[in-house]
Amino acid sequence: MSLINTQVPEFKAQAFHNGKFVEVSNESMKGKWSVVIFMPAAFTFNCPTEVEDAADNYAEFQKMGAEVYIVTTDTHFSHKVWHETSPAVGKAKFPLVGDPTHTLTRGFDVHIDADGLAYRGTFVVNPDGIIKTLEIHSNEIARD
Template sequence: MISVGEKFPEFKLTAVDGKPLADINIDNVFTEITDQTYAGKWQVIFFYPKDFTFVCPTEIAAFGDMYEDFADRDAQLLTASTDTEFTHWAWRKHQEELRDLPIPMLADVKRELTESLGILDKNEGVAQRAVFIVDPDGIIRFSMTTDLNVGRNPKEVMRVLDALQTDELCPCNWSKGDETIDLKQATA
C-alpha cells in the first residue's frame, strides 16, 4: 500500500456528480475528476468494495452527513470503487440514503488508481475499504484500511484531519480545541 508522505497518484476518472438528485439529469449526471480538480485543497478520498451491498451505503451516507463539516475545513470528500459510473448512478437513484449524496462517486473501472494505491483486494478483485487524507500539495498525510466487512468511522477521519491541519504535535485522543503538545514546555 502506498505510504504516508508519498504523492497521491495521478488519475482521471468519470464520476457521478455530487449534486442533489433533483438537480441531476442524463446531461449532467457524469463528470470527469482528476488529481488536479481539487488542487490546493485538502482531500479525503475513501474507497469501498461494491455498489449494491450492505456495509458500503452505511458509511457512504455517514460521510455524506458530514459533508459540510469537511467543507468547513476546506476538504473535498470523494468516494470511489471499481464499479462503473452507470452502476454508481443506478445505486444512487435506488438507495434511499444515497439519493442526495453530495459526494462525487468515482468509477475506477480499470482499477488503475486502486492498483497504484496498493488497495486492490487480491481475493475479491475490488477496492479495499481504504481512506486517504491528502494535503493541499497532493501528499498523503493519513491512510487507513479496514477489513471488507468493517465500516469506518467518519468522525475519526475528521478528528485526524483536524489534527493534521494544526501542523502541531497532537497527543492520543486529541480533539479539535484541545491543547497540542508544546515541545518547549515538554522539555523544560
Template structure:
C-alpha cells in the same frame, strides 16, 4: 514503501455527482485543496451504504473545512448513478462518486484486491500538495466512522498550520497540543 508522506499518482476517472451528472476527475483536479479518497468494495452491498450515508452526513462540515470527498469503488459511474437513484441512504450523497473500473486509482493507492477486482475499505486524507497525510484500512466487515475522520482532518490541518506542534491522542479542536523537544522525552 511507506504511503504516508507520499504523493498521489496520476489518475483520471469519470465521476457521478448529483446535479452535475458525469464528469472527469484527475489528480490535477484535487491539488490545491484537501481531499478525502474514500474507497469501498462495491455498490449495492451491505456495510458500504451505511458508511457512505455516514460520510454524507459529515459532508457539509468537511466542505466548510475546504475538504472535498471522493468516494471510489471499482464499479462504473453508471452504477453509482443507478445506486444513487434507487437507495435511500445513497441518495443523500452530494459528493463525487468516482468509477474505477480500470482499477487505476485502487492500484495507485495500493488497495485493490486483485483476485476479486474490488477495492479494500480504505480512507486517505490528501493535503493541497497531493501528499497523503492520513490513511485507514479496515477489513471488509468493519465500517468506518466519519466523525472520527473529521477529527483527524482537523488535526492534520492544525499541524500543517502550526509547524512544530503535534496533536496527542483524542485531540479535539481547541485542546492542548505538544511541541516535541528533548525536554519532553520521558515526561509524557
C-alpha cells in the same frame, strides 16, 4: 512501504456528481484538502451506510475546505443508479468515482487482486496532492 508523504498517483476517472457525469483527476484534487474513501463495491450491505455517514457530515468537511470522494471498482453508470435507488447514497453531494480499470485501487494500494475489489480505505490528501494519513482495513469491518 507506506504511502504517507507520497504524491497521489496520476489518474483520470469518471464520477457521478450532482446529477452529472464528470471527470475527476489527481489535478482536480489539488488546491484543497481531499478525503478519498475506498469501498469494495456499490450495492453492498455496509457501503451505503458509509456513504450516508459521509453525506451527513459533508457540510463539516466543506467548512474545513475539504472535498470528499467515494471510490468503488464499479462504473460511474452504476454510481448513478446507486445514487438514484438508495436513500442513503442519494444524500451524497460529493463525487462517486468509478474505478472499473482499478487504476485508483492499485495506485492507493487497496486493490484485492483475487476479487477485483478494493479494501475499505480512507486517505486524507493535502492541497499539494500529498497523502498525509490513511487507514486501510478488511472489508468485513465497516467504518463508523
